[in-house]
Amino acid sequence: MDTAGEYFDDGSSFVPIDPLSINPDSLADFALFERNDTSTDGKYRFRCLLKDSSSIPRQRLLDLLRAWDIVYIHKKQRTKYTEYVRNNLEFILKHDEIDVKKKTDTLIGLSTEVVQEAFQSNFSSHQACHNMVENIQHLIARAIDYISSIASLGGIAELVGHDYETHTHSIKVGWLMAIFINFNQDLFSISTRSAVKEFMIQAAVAGFLHDIGKVKIPKNVINKPGKLNNLEYVIIQSHTAYSTSLLFETKLPRSFMQMILYHHENEDGSGYPRELGGDQIPVLAKVCHIIDVFDALTSRRPYKPAKSPFEALKIMAGDNPYLEKLQKFETEARENKRVPVTAIVRDDYEAKLRRLREKEMLEEEAQKRVEARMRLRDQGMSHCFNKDLLRRFILTINSSDSFDLSGLL
Numbered sequence: 001m002d003t004a005g006e007y008f009d010d011g012s013s014f015v016p017i018d019p020l021s022i023n024p025d026s027l028a029d030f031a032l033f034e035r036n037d038t039s040t041d042g043k044y045r046f047r048c049l050l051k052d053s054s055s056i057p058r059q060r061l062l063d064l065l066r067a068w069d070i071v072y073i074h075k076k077q078r079t080k081y082t083e084y085v086r087n088n089l090e091f092i093l094k095h096d097e098i099d100v101k102k103k104t105d106t107l108i109g110l111s112t113e114v115v116q117e118a119f120q121s122n123f124s125s126h127q128a129c130h131n132m133v134e135n136i137q138h139l140i141a142r143a144i145d146y147i148s149s150i151a152s153l154g155g156i157a158e159l160v161g162h163d164y165e166t167h168t169h170s171i172k173v174g175w176l177m178a179i180f181i182n183f184n185q186d187l188f189s190i191s192t193r194s195a196v197k198e199f200m201i202q203a204a205v206a207g208f209l210h211d212i213g214k215v216k217i218p219k220n221v222i223n224k225p226g227k228l229n230n231l232e233y234v235i236i237q238s239h240t241a242y243s244t245s246l247l248f249e250t251k252l253p254r255s256f257m258q259m260i261l262y263h264h265e266n267e268d269g270s271g272y273p274r275e276l277g278g279d280q281i282p283v284l285a286k287v288c289h290i291i292d293v294f295d296a297l298t299s300r301r302p303y304k305p306a307k308s309p310f311e312a313l314k315i316m317a318g319d320n321p322y323l324e325k326l327q328k329f330e331t332e333a334r335e336n337k338r339v340p341v342t343a344i345v346r347d348d349y350e351a352k353l354r355r356l357r358e359k360e361m362l363e364e365e366a367q368k369r370v371e372a373r374m375r376l377r378d379q380g381m382s383h384c385f386n387k388d389l390l391r392r393f394i395l396t397i398n399s400s401d402s403f404d405l406s407g408l409l
């Protein structure tokens, strides 16, 4: 597309960008505009500052980029700009003058694209699967120094309290996995720096994809605005097996496949899919479980507000005075499972689901019981997590000024 030197526009055809995100050493093949802030008839004057960066000396470009507070690109050149940001991600994340919020937005934007692609892919061939995992690996490898640093925790803190969405949730889980490993390397007996880096990359990839199995869960269950009834709760539980199965042919190491499969197992054996407890649960899965629940509790749901990190961790570390009652509800939900899970994964899905619904208790009654279970769960969840790992997680995120968790330690 060829851009004109001047436009009169209500602003909807232009996107603001940070001039510091332009790398003076890399050719920007899109035009930059400035906006005149006085509007006539609701239209602003957008004047072209630079058609592309090929015709200007490096130092001159650097001076200009520093002098401009904000510049605009034309929407028609957005794809070029996104491609440019993707290719210059390391430059942006290492730039001292770009603030954490902008770095986070950039990273979340690019990560959302690859994760969304993964969630939309139909897993029709091994090759498609490989490509999807490779795209994610490639992106994370370029961002790993930033996403495993304490500085980036400020970015995570900015995202606390947002709406729960599977994509952003998965990105945050991957991100926090990398940070946790970086600060608790003694747990994982890896000797060289390059091996640690590789391990963090794989952990972040596994975090990005830990819930990918949800693509196989009916949309009306996944997107249900209210709480899930027992049957739906059980259907959702099959996502861990689906995630592992979809990623089975990829090169994700076995330990990370186990992390994905067991990220809902509880320390006391009350989790799923295998009701493993204590030492039977791999350490990576235990860490992923802590991070998964932390992010879920600190995100806003249609039926409940987000908790602050302090409140969430207090619940996660607290003993539940109603544990016996809670376990009764959990057992009830699990007992429903014995029939459904095997039936659901076989063919003739709709017919089996109908039959299962007939067996299900009355919707209203089931809903009440689920609500009671959720209320009880929020009274304390220490039985779900390994105490030492939870403490390490609190210490890890508390090392950033963005979280004040001192009262918990």
Ligand SMILES: [Fe+2]
Binding pocket: 210, 211, 239, 263, 264, 292
């Ligand atoms: Fe999950």
